[in-house]
Amino acid sequence: MKTLIIIPAYNEEGSIAQVIRNIREHAPHVDVVVVNDGSKDRTEEVARAAGADVITMPFNVGIGGGMQTGYLYAFHNQYDVAVQMDADGQHRAEDLPRLLEQAKSSDLVIGSRYVEQTAYRSSASRRIGMLFFSGLVSMVTGQRFTDTTSGFRAANRKVIALYASYYPADYPEVESIVYLKRRGCRIAEVPAEMRSREAGRSSITPIRSIYYMVKVTLSVLMSASRMRGVKTSG
Template identity: 45%
Template sequence: MSSEFLGRALIVVPAWNEEAAVGETVREILDSVPNADVLVVDDGSTDLTAEAAKAAGALVLELPFNLGVGGAMRAGFRYAVRHGYDAAVQVDADGQHNPAEVPDLLAKLHEADIVIGARFAEKGDYQVRGPRKWAMVVLSKVLSWVAKTRLTDTTSGFKATGKRALPLFAENYPVEYLGDTIESLVIAVRAGCTITQVPAHMRPRRAGTPSHSPWKSTVYLGRAGFALLLALIRRWDVSVRASTPRVPTPTATVERGAA
């Protein structure tokens, strides 16, 4: 770790029907990053995700309907800005991201506005094959060119966002499929933000079954290409502002769970 992060950090956990996994994920985050707060954004779940997160000790933001990862993260960014946090880190509810690596991402924020936990950066044994792998390689090469730095895993959801980029994402974070990864990085670069990466492990899901098949991988390839094209040609108001977002947060409740 190059330097210690000294600001206030919020760990944002988007969760949709993750009752079986989210409690243990929250507890592991609290053990690994005791000085950070954990906000679980319950993205319209129909199970007991919110209750499990509260019982584990997390703050819980309950959205009235499912918005997808991008919508859940935008709500998390707005919460972070309004409550004066200096950084927000996305950690998946299913346990695939290792909370012990969060301090590595936060430490890198002294030299970049966004830090990606990269699965293909000489750490761990995470592998993908076929069309999905081709899509990831092409996306990483194009986005490396856009960002003017080498990025090997531009679809990773394990990311730290610093104080300069928080207001930008609170207002402009994309909610479309793959927008939370591909398009968000293009928006950040156009706003003058810098991006870097650190190696990260990818672990098996704690619960549930990952959805992979040749057909879904092929669909992913097409949708990823379209998302990249859209990100490159779309025009955004991407001025980075340090003010609180004007757009209200969706109707929700925030509660602190009992540890």
């Protein structure tokens, strides 16, 4: 399968080169594009030196806009599979073969920290948030999910086209699952280990966490009501 790795990056000069090297080591057949989301450091220069193609946004558009840019790139270049990986080193390239194998029979594959026991540990507050969203999405879609906030995902041509057309803007991981379920996509989870970020710092502050919880919950509930409307009209 013609495969593209999409890496959204904002001020990740300290980790991006190692992320690209790990991908080259464990999946040498894939292409890599870094969506440099208006970084103020040397992210673009370092990523190019490591061998990746780079799309540089003129200003910071956020994770949603960055990812949609990556999916548009995948769509127009006719990739069979597009895989989202973080630029901070949390996602392991060693797990790519597992996601790509499952992508042969699923529209979207999520690398989950919780479908099986892994070494990953999070703070109590973050774990509560993860459990809340996994339960919420499981309830509204009728499919059990364990890790709806994971950004380690593999999408086939159908999902690439859907995400190129629309991708949620703010903190999109949760809402984008419901969006696909509304369109009848097959979604699977596979086990994936995750590490602590290698450099830099998370953009999610306590205030943003509250905004995230409220905004995403409302978005999911609105999407769920639209799902019920489609089923009723059908």
